[in-house]
Amino acid sequence: MTNSAVGALIQGRTLYPGDEGFEEACSGWLLTVEHRPAAVVVAADADDVAAAVRFAAEAGRPVAVQSTGHGKSVPADGAVFIATGELRELSVDPRAGTARIGAGLRWGEVLTAAAEHGLAPLCGSSGQVGVMGYLTGGGLPLAGRTYGFAADYVRSLDIVTADGLLRTVSPTQEPDLFWAVRGGKSNFGVVVAAEIELLPLRTVYGGELSYPVEDRRHAAHVLGSYLAWAKEQPEEMSSSVTLLRFPDVPQLPEEFRGRSFVQVRVVYMGDEEQGARLVEPLRALGPEKDTCDARPYTQITEIYQDPKNPVMAHLRSALLHELDDEAVEELVSFIDPSKPGGPFPGIELRHLGGALNRPPGRPHAVSTQGAAFHLWMRMPAPAEQADAVRKAADEALERLRRWDTGAALPGFLFDHDSAPERVRRAYTEADYRRLAALKATYDADRLFRINHNIPPSSASTD
Numbered sequence: 001m002t003n004s005a006v007g008a009l010i011q012g013r014t015l016y017p018g019d020e021g022f023e024e025a026c027s028g029w030l031l032t033v034e035h036r037p038a039a040v041v042v043a044a045d046a047d048d049v050a051a052a053v054r055f056a057a058e059a060g061r062p063v064a065v066q067s068t069g070h071g072k073s074v075p076a077d078g079a080v081f082i083a084t085g086e087l088r089e090l091s092v093d094p095r096a097g098t099a100r101i102g103a104g105l106r107w108g109e110v111l112t113a114a115a116e117h118g119l120a121p122l123c124g125s126s127g128q129v130g131v132m133g134y135l136t137g138g139g140l141p142l143a144g145r146t147y148g149f150a151a152d153y154v155r156s157l158d159i160v161t162a163d164g165l166l167r168t169v170s171p172t173q174e175p176d177l178f179w180a181v182r183g184g185k186s187n188f189g190v191v192v193a194a195e196i197e198l199l200p201l202r203t204v205y206g207g208e209l210s211y212p213v214e215d216r217r218h219a220a221h222v223l224g225s226y227l228a229w230a231k232e233q234p235e236e237m238s239s240s241v242t243l244l245r246f247p248d249v250p251q252l253p254e255e256f257r258g259r260s261f262v263q264v265r266v267v268y269m270g271d272e273e274q275g276a277r278l279v280e281p282l283r284a285l286g287p288e289k290d291t292c293d294a295r296p297y298t299q300i301t302e303i304y305q306d307p308k309n310p311v312m313a314h315l316r317s318a319l320l321h322e323l324d325d326e327a328v329e330e331l332v333s334f335i336d337p338s339k340p341g342g343p344f345p346g347i348e349l350r351h352l353g354g355a356l357n358r359p360p361g362r363p364h365a366v367s368t369q370g371a372a373f374h375l376w377m378r379m380p381a382p383a384e385q386a387d388a389v390r391k392a393a394d395e396a397l398e399r400l401r402r403w404d405t406g407a408a409l410p411g412f413l414f415d416h417d418s419a420p421e422r423v424r425r426a427y428t429e430a431d432y433r434r435l436a437a438l439k440a441t442y443d444a445d446r447l448f449r450i451n452h453n454i455p456p457s458s459a460s461t462d
Contacts, residue, residue, distance in 0.1 A: 009051040012044035012086065025083050026076065028069010029128070030414075031312045032381055035072075037064060037081035046158065046166050046192040049082055053190065054164035056080035057447055064450035065190045067104055067130035069310075071137065071411070073418040076450045084132070087192055092117055098155060100195050103132040111298050119198035120297045122150040125304035135194055136185045137411025138366030140374065142300055143204070145238040145354030146269045151182040152360040153197040161189040162443040171362055180438045183365025183410050183427070186451045187435070188442050205275030206267040206303050207292030209282050213260045219243070219332035222262040222285055227323055229281050235354035237278055238267045242348040245335035260335040265303050266292060314381040314389045316397060317412035319371035319405045320349070327403050334396060343379055343392040350374040365431050369407040375400070376412065390415065413452040423452045433457070 006014045015022040016039055025042055026035040038061060041052040056063045056079070064076035067084045089102035090109065094117035101110060108127025114120050122141035124134060139150025147153075156170035159181060167189075169178035181188050213219035226241045233239070241264050248258030264282055268275035272294040279292050291303075323331075334345055352368050368374075377396065381389040394416070397404070408417060408426040416422065424432050432454070439446075440456035 006039050006041060006052060006055050006080065009055060010041060010043070010048040012048045013042040015040040015042065026066070026081050027310070028066055028072055029310050030069055030072045030315070031310050032314060032386070032415075033072040033075055035064065035066075035076040035079075035081060037076045037079045040081045040083055042083045042086060043192075044086055046087070046160065049084070049087075049160045049190050049192055050164050050166055052080055052082050053160050053162065053447070057162060057164065057445075062449050063190065063447050065186050067132055068106060068128065070126075070129045071133040071185075071414075073414045073452055074450050079450050082190055084190070084192065089193055092119065092198070094119065097198050097200070098195055099198055100193060101131050103130075103190075103192050105131050107131060107134070108301065111301070114198050115202075115296070115298045117198075118200060118202055120201040121196060121198055122147055122153055123301060124150075125301060126306035126308075127301040128306070128308055132191050132194065133185070134411065135196070136181055136183070136191055138183050138364065138409060140350065140356075140409065140411065141238075142206075142267045142303070143238050143269050144356045145235050145351065147199070148355035148358065148360055149364070149366050150196075151364045151366055152362060153199075154182055154362065154364075155195040155197060157181055157191050157195075158193040159189040159191045162445065162447040166192070176438055177442060179364055180435055183431075184435055184438075184454060185410060186448050187439060187454045189448060201269070201297045203294055204267060204269065204297050204300050205272050205292070205294050206265070206300065207295075208289065208303060208305075209264045209266075209279075209285075209287040209292065210289035211262045211264075211285060212288050213262055213332075213335065214337060216329075216332050216336050216338075219260065219262055219335060220328050223332055224325065224328045225285055226262070226264050226282070227328070230351045231322075233278065233351075236269045237275075238269075238351065238354075240265050240348055240350040242346060243331060243335045244346050245337070245339075245344050247342060247344055258337075260337045262335075267300065267303065312381050312383070314379045314386070314393055315412075315414040316377045316379075316393045316417060317408055317414070318375040318397060318400070319352075319369060319407045319409065320373040320375050320400070320403045321405055322372045323349075323403055327400070330399055343385075343389055345393070345396060346378045347396075348376040348378075350376065365427060365435055366410060367428055367431070368409070369405060369428060371405050371407060374409060374412070410452065418452040420453070420455070423454060426452070
């Protein structure tokens with residue numbers, strides 16, 4: 001590959017190893033995955049993306065795509081790497097209640113633009129996350145029990161497929177591909193823009209209740225009380241519980257050093273008075289911190305306080321059945337304050353059900369498969385501790401196997417979870433077979449394989 005081969009075809013920038021800006025362009029939020037592509041195309045528009053895809057196909061190289069790098073799972077070694085961060089189209093149609101969004105945008109930007117018209121998108125817990133990776137992974141909104149997956153509200157997508165063509169897909173235009181991309185992520189092409197529905201949401205009742213735990217007994221009481229409470233909540237209430245144990249190190253604020261916490265976060269899509277009544281049983285447990293209140297919808301992502309700067313972390317996920325007393329004891333053992341040393345996992349359980357478990361109006365390839373909770377584990381993973389951290393995560397998931405449905409959400413496949421057998425379990429069997437057949441139609445040569453890959457049906461195990 002000559003250093004002028006790709007650059008002659010595009011309006012944006014083409015960068016090669018050793019060029020200024022190369023490392024920055026193919027980095028991203030998740031630092032535990034390092035990309036070493038053959039070339040980086042910083043696309044200026046959809047035509048650049050199409051040209052880069054055609055070039056990669058002719059050169060026999062895979063295509064990788066990235067906006068913010070929150071969803072990195074597979075190193076893009078030797079690939080043509082398309083950075084979409086400069087595709088920044090954003091327009092809101094208040095009369096239609098829709099937004100058109102370029103692939104380079106983050107949810108915080110869409111929240112702000114929609115709020116000017118009294119509207120809101122169904123975003124996740126971080127305003128820093130890229131819109132397109134979130135939508136194509138299904139999108140688990142903070143208000144998911146009320147409204148379902150964010151993919152339910154996608155009206156159309158502009159996608160460059162393996163043949164280098166720019167297509168607009170929707171329920172009426174290539175509906176099979178439209179179905180597959182919402183859940184299949186980058187297996188079918190590079191999405192350059194989306195049109196989504198917005199909702200007339202101005203405020204939300206929500207916040208965090210944080211409980212320091214002095215021993216396993218107290219932790220079990222708080223976690224068990226939360227689980228009993230969650231089971232009784234209406235669909236307007238979405239919530240999660242996170243278990244944390246911090247090391248006693250000077251790098252942390254003093255309020256966290258060497259302490260364990262159970263943190264409950266709530267998002268209620270109703271009036272403040274009713275929200276406060278529903279949260280009262282949680283307040284009765286005596287939180288050290290309580291931020292629950294009515295707030296502008298634009299501040300919904302502040303509830304979770306996700307890290308804004310890049311992190312070195314090992315990420316794992318699972319879908320769980322309902323949790324019993326034995327599950328509670330197993331979970332709180334991970335944050336037992338009496339345990340010396342690490343590792344120090346953060347384990348989040350997101351309550352599912354409600355609209356998330358109902359068929360969407362615009363069918364897609366994402367499903368909870370009837371699970372009660374989504375488990376999300378984030379473990380600090382410095383390079384020198386990477387193997388030990390992965391082993392600890394495997395052991396933690398093994399200890400929770402009794403409650404594991406065996407399934408996963410496609411938007412949360414990282415590290416070991418991007419292995420072929422795990423990818424297959426992220427879909428129902430019928431959906432996986434349909435995805436594999438569509439992969440054979442749209443990308444039989446697996447140009448798009450730098451991802452949680454779905455082989456074409458002729459190469460998949462039936």
